[in-house]
Amino acid sequence: MGQAARELVSSHLGLWLLLCSWGCLGSAEPRAPPDKIAIIGAGIGGTSAAYYLRQKFGKDVKIDLFERGEVGGRLATMTLQGQEYEAGGSVIHPLNLHMKRFVKDLGLSTVQSSGGLMGVYNGETLVFEESSWFIINIIKLIWQYGFQSLRMHMWVEDILDKFMRIYRYQSHDYAFSSVENLLHSLGGDDFTGMLNRTLLETLLKAGFSEKFLEEIVAPVMRVNYGQSTDIHGFVGAVSLTCTDSGLWAVEGGNKLVCSGLLKASKSNLISGSVMSIEEKTRTKEIGNPTKMYEVVYQTGSETRSDFYDIVLVATPLNRKMSNITFLNFDPPIEEFHQYYEHIVTTLVKGKLNSTTFSSRTLDNFGLSAILTTDNSDLFINSIAIVSSVREKNNPQSSTDGTNVWKIFSKETLTQEQLLKLFLSYDYTVKQQWLAYPHYKPPEKCPSIILHDQLYYVNGIEYAASAMEMSAIAAHNAALLAYHRWNGHTHMIDQEDLYEKLKTEL
Numbered sequence: 001m002g003q004a005a006r007e008l009v010s011s012h013l014g015l016w017l018l019l020c021s022w023g024c025l026g027s028a029e030p031r032a033p034p035d036k037i038a039i040i041g042a043g044i045g046g047t048s049a050a051y052y053l054r055q056k057f058g059k060d061v062k063i064d065l066f067e068r069g070e071v072g073g074r075l076a077t078m079t080l081q082g083q084e085y086e087a088g089g090s091v092i093h094p095l096n097l098h099m100k101r102f103v104k105d106l107g108l109s110t111v112q113s114s115g116g117l118m119g120v121y122n123g124e125t126l127v128f129e130e131s132s133w134f135i136i137n138i139i140k141l142i143w144q145y146g147f148q149s150l151r152m153h154m155w156v157e158d159i160l161d162k163f164m165r166i167y168r169y170q171s172h173d174y175a176f177s178s179v180e181n182l183l184h185s186l187g188g189d190d191f192t193g194m195l196n197r198t199l200l201e202t203l204l205k206a207g208f209s210e211k212f213l214e215e216i217v218a219p220v221m222r223v224n225y226g227q228s229t230d231i232h233g234f235v236g237a238v239s240l241t242c243t244d245s246g247l248w249a250v251e252g253g254n255k256l257v258c259s260g261l262l263k264a265s266k267s268n269l270i271s272g273s274v275m276s277i278e279e280k281t282r283t284k285e286i287g288n289p290t291k292m293y294e295v296v297y298q299t300g301s302e303t304r305s306d307f308y309d310i311v312l313v314a315t316p317l318n319r320k321m322s323n324i325t326f327l328n329f330d331p332p333i334e335e336f337h338q339y340y341e342h343i344v345t346t347l348v349k350g351k352l353n354s355t356t357f358s359s360r361t362l363d364n365f366g367l368s369a370i371l372t373t374d375n376s377d378l379f380i381n382s383i384a385i386v387s388s389v390r391e392k393n394n395p396q397s398s399t400d401g402t403n404v405w406k407i408f409s410k411e412t413l414t415q416e417q418l419l420k421l422f423l424s425y426d427y428t429v430k431q432q433w434l435a436y437p438h439y440k441p442p443e444k445c446p447s448i449i450l451h452d453q454l455y456y457v458n459g460i461e462y463a464a465s466a467m468e469m470s471a472i473a474a475h476n477a478a479l480l481a482y483h484r485w486n487g488h489t490h491m492i493d494q495e496d497l498y499e500k501l502k503t504e505l
């Protein structure tokens with residue numbers, strides 16, 4: 001650039017700055033970026049929020065990520081005999097585009113997690129069994145349930161198809177101020193209405209038989225959400241997408257996405273437990289007094305605090321899980337008393353007692369996953385052979401009949417119960433979770449905007465709890481924070497986005 005041009009630019013800049021100091025407030029000119037942003041929780045929600053916030057606010061903003069446990073949160077592995085296995089969130093749908101993108105951008109690898117054959121046990125007998133012959137499965141399904149499984153597939157695909165619109169909205173930077181608005185933009189009243197009715201009600205109305213709902217749909221809800229068909233229709237549909245083919249996981253463990261995003265976002269990890277958030281007026285080195293949030297946290301035996309322009313809460317807000325107190329907000333921030341489902345993951349290396357489930361001996365058993373119907377006498381939700389996070393192959397039945405089985409149950413299994421399931425076993429490890437919301441329609445999702453610049457990512461779990469949902473909510477919260485910081489109201493809660501963007505591309 002020549003001298004003259006440079007002077008022209010700088011004088012324009014000077015003029016612009018002068019004008020700006022008079023009249024920029026409320027105009028579309030960019031506001032200075034925030035100095036500091038806090039994120040609470042380093043699960044997939046918090047770490048992907050860090051990643052998207054960095055993209056939007058640029059390299060100069062300081063991002064602190066608070067985590068009191070392990071990076072990954074509900075994405076974690078447990079170790080059995082030196083091998084790691086997924087203990088929490090384990091499978092990812094092929095159309096979960098944010099998760100797919102993260103894995104690609106971070107240079108991670110994937111493993112396919114399609115298992116072997118599945119059966120459904122009702123407490124007495126196997127009411128459904130897959131066969132290794134695809135054509136036989138179809139014939140079986142038609143013979144037992146008519147064309148319902150095909151229709152079910154179409155029902156789910158239709159919802160998934162509309163759901164996929166979110167990726168286009170987000171790639172154009174559009175944000176939503178509530179989970180309901182987000183859902184409404186995807187599928188209108190049909191989508192938000194799904195939160196109001198149980199899956200059972202929705203599917204009975206759509207003409208599915210009670211037998212099909214009991215023997216196929218309920219077992220899928222039990223394995224994915226530890227609940228039955230009395231959950232709402234939307235989370236039910238999300239759960240049913242797990243019956244699609246092409247499910248995958250991250251080689252080495254899904255939690256590697258979280259540590260990768262943390263690093264890529266150049267955020268600062270603070271190992272500590274956040275205890276309270278309070279709005280305070282502060283005078284920065286330059287400028288007028290501004291409202292900021294004071295985050296008080298405990299690290300080791302020390303209590304510390306720091307000030308932030310923007311705060312994102314990326315953990316479920318309730319006393320049992322995050323126990324964060326909001327101090328002196330006027331009006332007070334709504335209290336969350338969300339009840340999360342208690343689920344125990346148990347890994348067992350042993351020989352299954354197949355006669356517990358069928359008359360066949362282990363040699364002829366052939367099933368590697370057993371789901372269960374909604375029978376209160378059953379003490380497990382599901383049991384399946386799993387492969388470690390490094391194994392590229394599908395789990396194979398071992399030659400001596402010993403396998404690593406993953407069991408989901410509501411309560412910790414007793415030794416007596418384990419002896420019912422296994423002829424013999426060598427090792428067991430377990431992990432307890434407050435896993436996902438206890439769904440009870442009609443469902444109202446918690447607010448995303450808790451206060452001026454204070455956002456809540458995990459309210460989306462009340463629509464459905466899944467890795468991809470957290471990533472979508474994190475992207476939305478980052479965009480929302482950015483647009484609200486800069487006064488871009490036209491990027492928030494736009495109506496008819498689908499139609500608008502259709503003509504744009």
Ligand SMILES: Cc1cc2nc3c(=O)[nH]c(=O)nc-3n(C[C@H](O)[C@H](O)[C@H](O)COP(=O)(O)OP(=O)(O)OC[C@H]3O[C@@H](n4cnc5c(N)ncnc54)[C@H](O)[C@@H]3O)c2cc1C
Binds near residue numbers: 322
């Ligand atoms: C057993 C199980 C199976 C699942 N299966 C699947 C599956 O197959 N596919 C799928 O997509 N999803 C699955 N899910 C759901 C999925 O794991 C979650 O939806 C997702 O991991 C939630 O991520 P998050 O970041 O929103 O929350 P979290 O992972 O819970 O992260 C919140 C983090 O915040 C931290 N924290 C909390 N309070 C504080 C505080 N006061 N101060 C500092 N840190 C705090 C916590 O330690 C935690 O690390 C499963 C979940 C479970 C439990």
Ligand SMILES: *[C@@H]1O[C@H](CO)[C@@H](O)[C@H](O)[C@H]1NC(C)=O
Binds near residue numbers: 189192193194
């Ligand atoms: C769902 O129910 C709530 C009340 O619980 C109501 O306000 C809302 O309009 C309902 N939504 C739809 C789409 O039916």
Ligand SMILES: *[C@@H]1O[C@H](CO)[C@@H](O)[C@H](O)[C@H]1NC(C)=O
Binds near residue numbers: 275319320323325
């Ligand atoms: C929540 O935190 C408060 C103090 O901030 C503490 O007194 C209380 O015991 C905590 N509750 C739980 C369930 O951890």
Ligand SMILES: *[C@@H]1O[C@H](CO)[C@@H](O)[C@H](O)[C@H]1NC(C)=O
Binds near residue numbers: 356420423
């Ligand atoms: C296996 O289970 C069956 C049925 O529950 C039971 O009768 C049998 O004793 C069990 N076998 C062993 C070796 O525990």
